[in-house]
Amino acid sequence: MNNLSSPQYVIETEAITKIYGSGNTEVVAMRDASMQVEPGKVVALLGPSGSGKSTFLTAVGLINPPTSGRIIIQGKAILDGDNALVNLRSFRRQHIGFVFQKSNLIPFLSAIENVQVAMEINGVSPSAARTRAHELLDYLGVGDRANNSPSMLSGGQQQRVAVARALANHPSVILADEPTAALDSHRGRQVMELFAQVAHEQGAGVIVVTHDHRSLDVFDILYEMEDGILEKKTRETIA
Amino acid sequence: MNLARKDIRYNFGRFTLATVGVGMLLMVVMGMGGIYRGIIEDATLLIDRVGADLWIVQRNTRGPFAEVSRVPTNLVHRALAVPGVNAAREFVYHTIQREQNGKALRISVLGLSWPTDKGEWLPLSAGRPLAQNHYEMIADETLKLALGEKIKLGKEIYTVVGTTKNMISSSGDGIAFFTVADAQAIQFDTPGESTRLERAARYGRGERSDLGSNQPSLLENAEKSSAELPTLPLPQISAVMVTISPAADLDQVAKIISGWGDVSVYTSDGQRELLLKGTVEKVRRQIGLFRMLLTIIAAIIMGLILYTMTLDKIHSIALLKLIGAPNYVILGLIMQQALILGALGLIVAYSVGSKVFPMFPRRVILAQSDLIQLALIVLGISVAASFLGIWKALKVSPNEALS
Ligand SMILES: Nc1ncnc2c1ncn2[C@@H]1O[C@H](COP(=O)(O)OP(=O)(O)O)[C@@H](O)[C@H]1O
Ligand SMILES: [Mg+2]
Numbered sequence: 001m002n003n004l005s006s007p008q009y010v011i012e013t014e015a016i017t018k019i020y021g022s023g024n025t026e027v028v029a030m031r032d033a034s035m036q037v038e039p040g041k042v043v044a045l046l047g048p049s050g051s052g053k054s055t056f057l058t059a060v061g062l063i064n065p066p067t068s069g070r071i072i073i074q075g076k077a078i079l080d081g082d083n084a085l086v087n088l089r090s091f092r093r094q095h096i097g098f099v100f101q102k103s104n105l106i107p108f109l110s111a112i113e114n115v116q117v118a119m120e121i122n123g124v125s126p127s128a129a130r131t132r133a134h135e136l137l138d139y140l141g142v143g144d145r146a147n148n149s150p151s152m153l154s155g156g157q158q159q160r161v162a163v164a165r166a167l168a169n170h171p172s173v174i175l176a177d178e179p180t181a182a183l184d185s186h187r188g189r190q191v192m193e194l195f196a197q198v199a200h201e202q203g204a205g206v207i208v209v210t211h212d213h214r215s216l217d218v219f220d221i222l223y224e225m226e227d228g229i230l231e232k233k234t235r236e237t238i239a
Numbered sequence: 240m241n242l243a244r245k246d247i248r249y250n251f252g253r254f255t256l257a258t259v260g261v262g263m264l265l266m267v268v269m270g271m272g273g274i275y276r277g278i279i280e281d282a283t284l285l286i287d288r289v290g291a292d293l294w295i296v297q298r299n300t301r302g303p304f305a306e307v308s309r310v311p312t313n314l315v316h317r318a319l320a321v322p323g324v325n326a327a328r329e330f331v332y333h334t335i336q337r338e339q340n341g342k343a344l345r346i347s348v349l350g351l352s353w354p355t356d357k358g359e360w361l362p363l364s365a366g367r368p369l370a371q372n373h374y375e376m377i378a379d380e381t382l383k384l385a386l387g388e389k390i391k392l393g394k395e396i397y398t399v400v401g402t403t404k405n406m407i408s409s410s411g412d413g414i415a416f417f418t419v420a421d422a423q424a425i426q427f428d429t430p431g432e433s434t435r436l437e438r439a440a441r442y443g444r445g446e447r448s449d450l451g452s453n454q455p456s457l458l459e460n461a462e463k464s465s466a467e468l469p470t471l472p473l474p475q476i477s478a479v480m481v482t483i484s485p486a487a488d489l490d491q492v493a494k495i496i497s498g499w500g501d502v503s504v505y506t507s508d509g510q511r512e513l514l515l516k517g518t519v520e521k522v523r524r525q526i527g528l529f530r531m532l533l534t535i536i537a538a539i540i541m542g543l544i545l546y547t548m549t550l551d552k553i554h555s556i557a558l559l560k561l562i563g564a565p566n567y568v569i570l571g572l573i574m575q576q577a578l579i580l581g582a583l584g585l586i587v588a589y590s591v592g593s594k595v596f597p598m599f600p601r602r603v604i605l606a607q608s609d610l611i612q613l614a615l616i617v618l619g620i621s622v623a624a625s626f627l628g629i630w631k632a633l634k635v636s637p638n639e640a641l642s
Contacts, residue, residue, distance in 0.1 A: 054641075058638065058641070063561055063636075063637045063638055063641075064638055089560065089563050089564075089565065089637075090563060090565065091563075092561070092562065092563035093562060093563020093564070093565075094563070096563075098561065098562065100640075100641055102641075104558055104561075104640055104641070106555045106558060106559070107249065107555065108242075108245050108246040108248070108249030108250070108552070108555065109240075109242075109245055113240060113245065116240060117240055117242070117559075117562075117564075118562050118563075120240055121559070121562070121563060121564045121565065121568055122563070126240060149249070165562070
């Protein structure tokens, strides 16, 4: 729920660096990455494989804290290095929606239950959660598959259920890591447009890791990651 | 939404198998308790059913159940003379083992003092009490003797006129009831040849002694049945059972009888205690230890089952953490499955057990207090068993949902 006073940026990272391992095996996956996202803006994060995009996204998603640097969400400092300043898990369920490359559904729950559970752990009543889950699945074109288990859905259908789950709690931050990899270009674009719509209507900040240069027009801001270095781009400077 | 139930439904076959396994294990634990109950019940059943207030036995013995006791028959009359004594009965009790249809048949022979006691107090499942003072018997169903069946014991043939349910000796053998005279005939049965030899020897001894030549009538007696010889000791009985009149004081009567030099006196409670302390104590400890081991094994197995069930859905648990599920949701998921497993296991144990246990050679009694105790134990081990899985689940990082 968007119940904080409206700050200038919904997502702000201050020089976040991530170092995996130590000694000989040390890998600097991301160095001094800074980004500001205003409410209602949709960011595309581009860059080659292994450049550190997922590292950045999971850091902002508060599941992979940076080694140093600060993460500020809705004007509130959340992480200082790997030091949590709030309860990360409860912050995640209230404010952040995730969609990942691999569809990440719970296999023992049906499609609709996968959406429902995200709301129920956030205190929404089961019946209200079910109603909203139905609406979201219908909107994403998988309403007829609501009672199927994930294993009976195609990759694209699973991904759309995951999108529905990410949107369920009206998050102020939506993070998507190559969400359209399993979708055809039409559905892929539809998902991007949905993110943009949610961003514009709810004032959420959205970061999408994508390789699909055809949909870049949907995005408000472009960033590119290369060898762990994050750089802001314009449409003209994108290769 | 109940995640525990959804996961169980998803993994239904495996969970069912685990439940049946745990159930069987708990059935054995339950059975151990039931066997113990059965042994106690069987051991004390005769004492309770006979309904004597006092037992007079051979001095300084713990008879007639825990050890052999021999008292003279006339003790009955001595006991009857004590003020406050309402009735006194002979108690004759011993175990024999015979072949019947090629199988060993162990019978605990119990004498009823005809004609005062025809076995009316017995819980007859078929037939009738004894109607004549010879050649009839009432047999427990566990002896597998049918009504009307004839069986040769000693020199006589006895007819089964009645059957009882659950009349079993402390060693687990079925009890057969005869008149005291028949019971003694069975106990003191000697082959005809040895009787003839004994009478001839007796006659010979008489002829050689002055007593024999001075009193020829003595020699006549020598060839009679030993039971008819006034000078020889009578066949002895195991104990005398006394019931006192309602107005009399039990302690007072017991005090008088225990003053006699040749006997010891026990109350029914005293008898029960003798049996439980002596015969049954080791069995009780043995079964108790065994049951404890089985409980520990059940806990370990349940722990392993719950641990693997948790490992199986560790990805889902990481994902739940990633989308922000609080710990109690994850804890509840595992703990509820543990409790469901325990509860269903208990139900399986009880329903299979109550079908299987009656087929056991000895009684298995599922007492309600034991079942409640077992339920509490299962509750305890379910909670304990879920700890390993919960520990694993709480340790997993939400990042693992992405790998
Ligand atoms: N858990 C990890 N441990 C060690 N190195 C990692 C880990 N995750 C990612 N890396 C490394 O960090 C770099 C960036 O990876 P990643 O953020 O996944 O890139 P991208 O998402 O752009 O493909 C890569 O070199 C990768 O090997
Ligand atoms: Mg990646």
